[in-house]
Amino acid sequence: MRKTGAFLIFVLAGGCFAQAIADRAWQLEAAGNGADARALLEKAVRDNPRDVAGATALAEYLDRHGDPGTRAAYLKLLPLVDSDSTRKSAVARRLALLDLLAGDSSGAQRHLETYRAAGGTGLQIANAPTPSQPSSIIEIPGPIRSFARMAALSPDLKEEEVLGALARNVVTNGYQAANSSEALDQTEYLKLVVRYLSQARELAKLSGESKTIKVETCESTATADLLRVLGYRMRGGCGGELVLETVNASRAFLTIDSGFPLADLEQALRSNRPFSYNYAPTKVPVLYTADYWLTAKEKEKGEFIDAFLGDPSLCRLYLAMSKLDPNTANELRKNLTVQRIKAFSHVLDFFGGMIQIKNGKVPVPGGQKATPGWTDLAGVAPDTGSAFVERLISRDDGWLASYYDSLMRIEGPVLEYLTEPARMKRFYGALRGRVTSPGPARPVFRANTELMLLTTRMRMELNGKPHVPGGVEVWKQLFVQHPHGKYDGKLTKAASGWKDPDDVIEALFALCRKAVENEPLKIFMSVSDINRRREKALEPTTVDKLMRSFKVYGSQYPLFAEAPELGDKTILHYMDTAQSVFQIRDQGLKADTAGTLQGLVSLWQILHRQESLASADADVALAEILTPFAKIRSNRELFDAGRSGISTVLKYTKSPANANPSDRLLDLLAGTATPSDAEAHRQLVQNMIKLTEAQRLPSIKLLFDVADHLEAVGKGEKVNTALLNRLASRISEIQVPRAAMTTVEKNAMAFGYWTERHIDQQRKFNIRAQVEKAAADAEKLKDLRAHLAPMLRDAIVGLSYVHYAPPGAQILQTNPIFVRSHDFLGLQGSPQTWKHTEVFGTGWPSSAGGRLVGSLASLPYALAEAEQNFLVPSREQALIWGDLVPQMILTAKVPRWWNVPTSLVHWVGLHMREGESLLAEAALSDSRRQKVMDSLDRHAPPARARRIEYLLAAGKVPEALEQTTPAELFLLAADLAETDPGHLGADIRRLAAAQKDKLSYAAVSRAFGTPKPTLSNNNGPELLHLRTFPTLMGYSSRIMAESWESNLLYYAALADELHISPAQLNVLIPEWTQKTVERIFATHLEDWPALLRSLRAVGTDVRSQSRGGAAGAGIQ
Amino acid sequence: MRKLWIVGVAAALVGGAWLYAQDPARPTFRVKVDMVVLSFTVTDSKGKWVNGLKASDFRILEDGIVQKVNTFAEGNKTPVQVLENGQTRPMVVNAEEREKGNAADAFVGTNVFVLFDTSNYMYRGFVYASDAIADFIRGLDRADSVAVYTFSRNLSRPASLQKDHLEAIRGLRKAVAGDDAALYNALLLTLRDAANVPGRKVVIVFSNGPDNASMVAPDDVRVVAEDEGIPIYVISTNDASRDPVSTSVFKRISTRTGGQVYFAKTWQKQVEAFESIRESLGNSYTVTYYPQQNSNEQFRKVAVEIVSDVGKKYRVRARPGYRPKSGF
Secondary structure, eight states, rough: OOGHHHHHHHHHOOOOOHHHHHHHHHHHTTOOOOHHHHHHHHHHHHHHHOHHHHHHHHHHHHHHTTOOOOHHHHHHHHHHTTTTHHHHHHHHHHHHHHHHTTTTTHHHHHHHHHHHHTOOSSOOOEEEEEEEEOEEEEEESSOOHHHHTTOOOOTTOGGHHHHHHHHHHHHIIEEEEEEESSEEEEOOOHHHHHHHHHHHHHHHHHHTTTTEEOOOSSSSSHHHHHHHHHHHEESSSTTTEEEESSSSSHHHHHHHHHHHHHHHHHHHHTOOOEEEEEOOOEEEEEEEEHHHHHHHHHHHHHHHHHHHHHHHHHHHHHHHHHHHHHHHHHHHHHHHHHHHHTTHHHHHHHTTOOOOOBTTOOOOOTHHHHHHHHHHSSSSSSTEEEHHHHHHHSSSHHHHHHHHHHHHHHOSSSHHTTTTTHHHHHHHHHHOSSSOSSOTTTTSSOOHHHHHHHHHOOOOTTTTTOTTTTTHHHHHHHHHHOHHHHHHOHHHHHHOOOOOOSHHHHHHHHHHSSSSSSSSHOOOHHHHHHTTSSSSOOOOOHHHHHTTTTHGGGHHHHHHHOTOOOOOOHHHHHHHHHHHHHOOSSHHHHHHHHHHHHHHHHHHHHHTTTTOOOGGOOOOOOHHHGGGGOOOSHHHHHHHEEEEEEEHHHHHHHTTTTOOOHHHHHHHEEESSSOOOOHHHHHHHHHHHHHHHHHHHHHHHHHHHHHHHHHHHHHTTTOHHHHHHHHHHHHHOOOOOOOOOOHHHHHHGGHHHHHHHHHHHHHHOOOOHHHHHTOHHHHHHHGGGGGGGGHHHHHHHHHHHHHSSSSSSSHHHHHHTTTTTBBSSTTTTTTTSSSEEEEEEOOTSSSSOOOOSSOTTTTTHHHHHHHHHOOOOOSSSSSSSHHHHHHHHHHSSSOOOOTOOOOHHHHHHHHHHHHHHHHHOOOTHHHHHHHHHHHHHHHHHHHHHHHHHHHHHTTTTHHHHSSHHHHHHHHHHHHHHSSSSTTTTTHHHHHHHHHTTOOOOHHHHHHHEEEEEETSSSSEEEEOOOOOOBBBGGGGGHHHTTTOOOHHHHHHHHHHHOOOOOHHHHHHHHHHHHHHHHHHHHHSSSSHHHHHHHHHHHHHHHHHHHHHHHHHOOOO | OOOHHHHHHHHHOOEEEEEEEETTOOOEEEEOOOOOOEEEEEHHHHTTOOOOOOGGGGGEEEETEOOOOOEHHHHHHHEEETTTTTTTEEEEHHHHHHHHSSSSGGGGOOOOEEEEEEEEGGGTTHHHHHHHHHHHHSOTTTOOOOEEESSSSSEEEEEESSSSHHHHHHHHHOOOOOOOOOOOHHHHHHHHHHHOOOOEEEEEEEOOOOOOOOOHHHHHHHHHHHTOOEEEEEEEEEEEETOOHHHHHHHHHHHHTTTTEEEEESHHHHHHHHHHHHHHHHEEEEEOOOOOOOOOOOEEEEEEEEETTTTTTOEEOOOEEEOOOOOO
């Protein structure tokens, strides 16, 4: 049936004239001029409303763009094709799909009947009952809104999700180790929840049979009883003067914190009107009935919710089971006792998410070929189903389960390699070690990120061996000579015999079990990522240098990964220069040199990323920037080196010879040399100027002019007072850090000593007095430019700050010395000159505000991290996710869309709509559903994939769509584009064929991928199509955030729908991102549905504003 | 005269003089000459409010330059227009200006922004603070608008600026206890909101001081308040002696903006502090003016002189000055 898709109908329908219009419209659309295409088609339909070809072309156009008028257009088309059964059935089929997507099943049913009447066969709306888990209902006293506030649950949770989310909160936040024993103490969070339940029960009692708290009059006993429970009393007599005031602080706290409508009660009492408040208990389903979870003894003790909150191991078990796919959970429940599963609930919680039992068998990584291996490792065969799972989770404190989990997440040649039976056993042995305790599932958040990173990011050479950067020999030397102390005694001993890449990989597996920092793995990942996109891998000597320098300079390596054009020579040049800067003894000069150099390199990186600096010039440009910094001995040399760096950047960005460097650099940073949208470009430039001014930064041109003038004065030119005054004026605006510190604090603030000195030196520089003092001595006048070097550093560093400024940029707008305060040295003894950028000094009333410390390597992330607390949640506060938000901001600020063709945006939009359409098709045909699920099983975790499958089998398309991420929709369309395309598959192929040079999945990855500085050691945008990572411990939870790739794809589809040009995305995506963040209301770190809801809510707002605006302007 | 008023406001909104371009070729930045709103209180030698003074009793100076006052108001009374000859007359504004928020009643009453610390640090005093704030809102003049904001790590706006005081109390009673405290971040965002509102405005901070999450320094926030002409009142629930750093910061940000700080550990003291703030609002004078030509692009010192106070017995409390805004 797909071959009778709408596009073909159109072709068959064509009258010559309509055909010509449709062709013209398509050309316009393909060229990125969708709005004109639409206008042309709408005019054609207005001029000739009975013309089938025109009406078809318009309906298809609207369909391709996800326009809300699509259904109406097809409905108008339907009677026009009444006499042609083939066309009629195709239109009816499309209408049925659109009805399903809109949740209109009766409409879909009607159109399927039309479809069948016109000769169509094989489709019907699936209506299989959604397999339901056995469950019972428990009651939680009081309204869900109040309980959710107290238990920190999102009020958007569905009833069946409440206990699972609560279990997670109890596991992660409910208990802490007691000081004196091995027992666990309740945290303040849990104590409050328990106390709230107690108060809620008292209130429930007052609500009586009617489940409504009623107060008829102010003076009634009911009032007194209610106020006692709430912890309040009346001040002033009943009537207008009455005020409720706290009498019992603990109770009153619960009253307010749980959102009891106290103000309404007070107002009712003041006006002597009845007060009524529905206090019906909250009914939530409990998986497998309450009896499954509780022992007879526990049941006697009280209600389920009390037993649940009082037993963290029960919560962990509940959490683990609720994460499993329902079939698997049922199998385990049937075959294992609850006590048995409970004993390993921590393993199941961390590593159960990828386990499935299908038809009594457990699919294993590597498939049939690997089955003997898994049988060997587990001790039973995977086809024993729950018995295999039991062994998997219970065998070795969780190591085997973690191994299984990591391998289940990958596919392709790496999986082939790792699941070769002998190798699988060997690597498992290394991972497991001799002593298995403590296992990987002991903490509350999973700790062994390394294993997942290793298996996910490993890559294979053409010879079937894993890529080992630099070859085995350099790794052998690293382990034998271990520049910073032994990694592992046993491995050091074994390393001397290494011959094969397998030996290195085995060692890396062995190190994954260590709780301490795993430097070799980090080196392996980092250097592998440098090699990943290079035509020629790094030479062993280069790799050796990078390995040995990793501890100090490793944070700089993403720079090399982002620019595969860099030769070994330039990379080594960079390392040597960095080392030379590191060795400068004068701390002030060292900080200024590092800042100037890093600022220039950051400019080079941005301009290379934005393609303003040609790929072919990247290597030579960086080498030229580096050269003058090789041996800096004075500020005068530093100024010249900085100036030379700016000239190099301008030269390789094809800047006019007489260009004002400040203006030119801002233009380049805002966009390309010839921006496609002048207005968007102007906005970005203005924002940057505004922030530069807020930071009181001198312009680079002014500094260069002053330097030139000083030299000219030395040659006899008259002093240009106006010019010197301009600089003096700017210097006078530099403020001293406003600190009011005690001695203790001053001592503690040694961290910022050099930055304060840096600022102070600039403030004290009196250029007019210095020029006078130098009289006409040419050398002395030339030397004065040494004083300009610290200012040049700030001006250059400031450019990167304003380029990456997060939406709102409150810090840059408010703290005028934020850029100048960047500390390139850090604490004595822990030099941070070349380390990651970090945020320091938050929340210290006596300090001069927070500042950034370290190199500029991760400046965009640090700026986003520093700014995130300025975002204002649209609902209750403080439920924004810590690690996700900076990553979302980073994703909105690092990539730019100046060079993205409109057709690529449309191509992404087509994929998203094709993905939606395929989901709808899956609800009409079993065979189609199987294909769709085959794809989704590769991208979504099993439990969610099954949920989607059940919903599709029940014909609930909008609900299934709600469960599918934009990234998965995109991949679904991409997976089936060639073999089993849906309604829009032909359009996807047609457009790709017409613009082969512009449209590809690699191009989408570059344009709408996300930077992944920790996951792929690269700030360049990229799509990795990984299943979203689970919560990982500490710093590594950034990796979880980096695995989320849906935002930009979603925004691209939105832009396509609303005919927003790619250039405008440079302004809009940061705004949309801010709104998305402010609307996230998540319960826990892995609450991706909360992010999805927020993303879609912002999309709905944008659509409504855009279409409202368009309608207002007379555009349809 | 009505026309004059409109022209004046329009100039404030769009006008400006070239201030500064580091590179002559890039004409980008300029100073905006916005209307200055200056609120101040007058007390006698015993600290009692001095009421009933007229516009002609005052002389306003900026860097020593005498300013021409446009409007004058006492307490919550409707402002009057000050004519060239020093006489006053009621303000008349047309509908268009009213829509822009430049109506005379924009200066009737005060826009009060209450910023309530709901971080962990306030855990114990949370409910008492909530009661005290509710009492304060109830006692505000009908003409006053009030917003209730809360903060811990982030700012939250449970009740936006409104004249419906009951609704504001509803918002207050919805406050949720949070975790970390980012007082100065939240104060900055509150000031930014307040700056967008025409008329007289104050920010009242209710906190016990500690801040463990802000990225901006108190004095950078204070500068914003100074420049926007927004007095900051602080009610600290801590002993002044227990946290000297916060104490000195609170003193500085309140006095330098024309506000005041109260250290009120007990509920009773908090009520008294609010009462004092309310009195201060009700007994203040507000003038507006467009600054006379002044080449000073930096901090401009503002002084309020009482010409009728020959014996210099009165004390004026006002913000010490402001920096002219820069922008496009």
